[in-house]
Amino acid sequence: METLATIWFVLIIVLWMGYLFLDGFDLGVGMLMPLFSRDERQKRVLLNSIGPVWDGNEVWLVTAAGATFAAFPHWYASLFSALYVPLTLCLLALIFRAVAIEYRGKGHTPAWRSFWTWAMALGSLGIAFFVGALLAITSTGLPLNEYGDMVGGAFAWIGWPALLGGLGGVGFALVHGLLYLGLKTEGPMRAKARRWALRAMLPASVPFLIWFWLAGLTRFWLLAVVAVSVVFLTASVRAVRAGAEKRAFTFHVIYLVTGLSAVFAAVYPVILPSTLNPAHSLTVTSASSSEYTLGVMFVVTVIFLPIIIGYQIFSYRMFLGRLRETHIPEAHRLPVAIRS
């Protein structure tokens, strides 16, 4: 029981990592839409660089939430109801981001395009902030009563962890998006992505580093994990400087994965601490589903997750190659309504 529940805890953290690793760069590119690009053509390079893959990436979030519901219903119920207000805002952000990507190119007035550009940017910003905040909060805890419900009103979740996680999420996504653009574009945009990444990387990583560091302080061996994380961040910066974009991107992912591992290893076996009374904290065993359900879901996941990763890799391979501005065709104008 405890083993299976622990495996599920690890799997859910892996799903969240997968989400940040993949949709993270979509969010970064989304935030960069209004300011990074000089003109319409560059904006469309940004949009099309994530066009074929962003929706598949977002499913990692859907799966993380669904798996939490299935494997740890109490975790899902306590966390989601406590974060009622921020998750409402996050949902609105998710709605605007998705619709912006699909609809921006389907209208042709400057006002239409600029509206959806900003909807995409602010939507991406909101998602990155609230997902980061949610992860930080689930590691530091909420004022939960004996039923697992947050007391203290709609805003009792606000505090430094939410801020740190939120800013950290935004910073991570921004850098991740720049590194992705370095991999995915050609010409002036590629050079610009590199310049921006070099400037942004260290300051944008500070909030996550503080969060990782505080987790590392709890146990000696975790400090070593956090140290590894820091080493990979520095290595990523150096790779950017050297123009080794693939390495920079990979190291940035390893930095995230090691850092988050340290954070969630530090709280284990608690998965949602109560800041009021440790007895009210949710743990892997107290919050989990039955062994049968965990087992069924484990079998399903073991079979399907490799298949999913397989066809997502196939999808990325199909769209391998760099985009340049000259690839982007003339904007496709809707013909005037056919009427006499």
Place this chain on the structure above:
Amino acid sequence: MDPVLIGRWQFGITTVYHFWMVPLTLGLGMLVAILQTLYHRTGDEVYLRSTKFFGKLFLINFIMGVATGLVQEFQFGMAWSEYSRFVGDVFGAPLAMEALLAFFLESTFLGLWIFGWGRLPRGVHLASLWCAVIGSWISAYFIIVANSWMQHPVGVEMVDGRPVMTDVWAVLSNNTAIAAYTHTLFGAVAVGASFLLGISWYHLYRRRKDGIDTIAADGELVVGSAPDLPGRDKLDHRVWIRSLRIGAVVGIVAFAGVAITGDVQAKLMFEQQPMKMASAEGACHDGTGFSVLTVGDPSSNDCDGVENVFEIPGLLSFLAKGDFSTPVHGVTTLLPEYQERYGTHLPDDPRYGEHAGEKIDYQPIMIVTYWGFRFMIGFGMIAAGVCAIGLWLTRRGTVPDSKWLMRGALLSITTPFIANSAGWVFTEMGRQPFVVAPNPAQLDGVYMFTQAALSPEVTPAMLLFSLISLTAVYGALMIVELRLLTGYVRGGVASAMPELARVNHTPKITGDDDVLSFAY
């Protein structure tokens, strides 16, 4: 304000809205995949054009389904945390399976399809669309498994006051789920079919009105072309008449499927949720007749005030039991049975909030169930009738030169949507006062009253905040979506294939500079 009521309004609004996008995704997606398959096999440009045109409309709608679907998954935990805790062991699993087995497939391969024109080998490109469509159908299955468990819980036993899953196959093969799934899918196909029919009708009418297609003195159709209008060539006529007739035939078949599966589902529901069906029938007292018109005040939920003016003897028994004579229990018979099994008052428990100790009203709001049931059937029949009439009226190869008929055809697109929404409102509101309806055959204790399901610390103000902001955003996006759809529909095939607007176009699927390869 009663937080349960606000929470229910929010769930109702967001779900009904989401389920405007979903059946179109399920139904139109399948039709576009069929059209592209026809193109793949015949090489006929007619099918390329219809694939691209309806594919574009499909995508405009698809994204709204994705965006509003996220709200569905989150709000169980946000607003209904007690529900999530109670059912999580069994209810979360199909949701997670939906993500793992369906959503990844759907979204990854749809991305490949959108950006894959001319880039993927043609067979792989077509297979991508089929994968996405099958993904959407799998997702419908899992979410209906979850919903059917709320209608008819199976495969669990009570441990420490909560249902714990003991048999995942029982949950996945729940007869309620199989009936509801097939019923929903046929309903979705009907939506896609009406969409094809209405829009194609509009274009055939425009071609006639613009004098491109004419009827000669001998009654023969003369198809023409208008070189100055983008895409209005002779082939264009075939695009629309073919799509219209495919839509009409599919619509009729889908209706037959809806009727058969609906009959199966109704028979199950008479057994599993007799109170829901009794109030759907306005059946206060035991009897065999199907009410065609019930007057009085069904909204009062007071059986003395309800009178069946006209009923067809025996029909209700036939619908419920398959013969014409077995009486079907009415509300007045069922009420004491429910009270005996599940109590007369809600427990005096703080988890019920202000509803603790309240008298339980086992009878759903009869005006909703009665009319919801009839709207579902009625509008479904109208949709099928339009398809049949459409087939007859277009037998000469085009539509009659009538503005009103064209408007009627366009308006008929809404009828299967209305039928779908009415059916869901009926079955969800008919389940009240339960959020998890009891299984009358077994599983004692596996049921939950809606009043106990809400998040205890979530306040009415928080619920109102999300209800208002989501409703406002949904409303605005609905206007945007409809305007985009209208714009693309008006533009005809050329709106999805800009090369048709160029002089001397050659039909082709090109590589890098093709518009759809860089869709955004």
